[in-house]
Amino acid sequence: MKRLIIIMAILTLPLMAQVFEVEKVRGDVRVLGASEEAWKPVKPGMELKGTDLIATGENSSVYLKSGASGFVLEDNSALGINNIKKMTLNELLLALAADEIKNIRPGKSDGKTRNTAVYGEKIDNRKLETHTDDSVFLGIKKLNGAKQLVKNGYKESAILLAKETYRKYPATRERISDRLFFVEIMVDMNLLNEAAEEINDIAKYKIDSANLNRLEKISRLLKEKMADVSQ
Known part of the structure; x- marks a missing residue:
């Protein structure tokens, strides 16, 4: 338990200053x-802190800058x-x-996560106003953000975000194509044990022929x- 507290403290401190x-x-x-409980529009000149969550709608994007670093979040994404x-x-592994x-500790989820979005659906930002954070919509947007x-x-940050998203939004585990994308990244980074664990879990879900061929190749x-x- 003490080790977990130390790990979380190390990982959290630089984030708060971001x-x-x-x-x-x-x-x-x-x-x-x-x-805050309500989403508000993002405008040029705003400062966003590490604890803020941003989401883009269809045909939308935002350009962020921190010192000499810049980042563009494209449409239908959250980050x-x-x-x-x-x-x-090493930080990723920790x-x-x-x-x-x-993931193995009992959570507070009521098991009512909704899986009403189909693959490839455009996730309109207005749905953020009508669905709770337990819905699958925000989870899909976060996976899109991880790809970016x-x-x-x-x-490394993308892999961590994807894993967190699977845990917080369990319905996203059924998005096989998205999951295989991140498994390919793990294999490329030589995170072999982690990739094997993901493949074993993916095999529990229904997989279409195209993704099955892709899974076999990976x-x-x-x-x-x-x-x-x-x-």
Whole structure:
């Protein structure tokens, strides 16, 4: 327990100081503060703290800047400001260990997470106003945000966000194509044990033929890499 507290403290301290300024906004972009209950529009010049969560609607985007670093969140996505950070591989492994502990501890979920969104659906920001945070809609947006972290070179942070999203929004575990995307990243980063665990869990769900072929291809590559490591 003490180790978990130390891990979380190490990972949390730099996040609280993270601040981004909003440079440009296109379309419908909203922010939810840690102590707020309602989403509000994001406007140029606003400062966003590490505890803020931003979400973009269809055909919308926001450009954020922190010092010399910039980040663009594209449409139909959501991201906590604290997710936009560089992590070492060791920091990622510690964070994944902490997340796994959370995953096996009894949660407060009432099991009523709604799985009403179909794959490929455009997730309108207005749905954030009519659904609770337990809905699948925000979870889908967060997975889209995690993909954009990968695109911008934040692979470690993306993996952590994806795993957190599966835990907080269980219906997103059924989005096989999204999950395989992150498994491919894990294999590429040589997170072989973590990738194997994901593949074993994915195999529990219904998989269409296209994703099944993709899963088999990833599994073969994973076995080859594991064999090389064991030699």
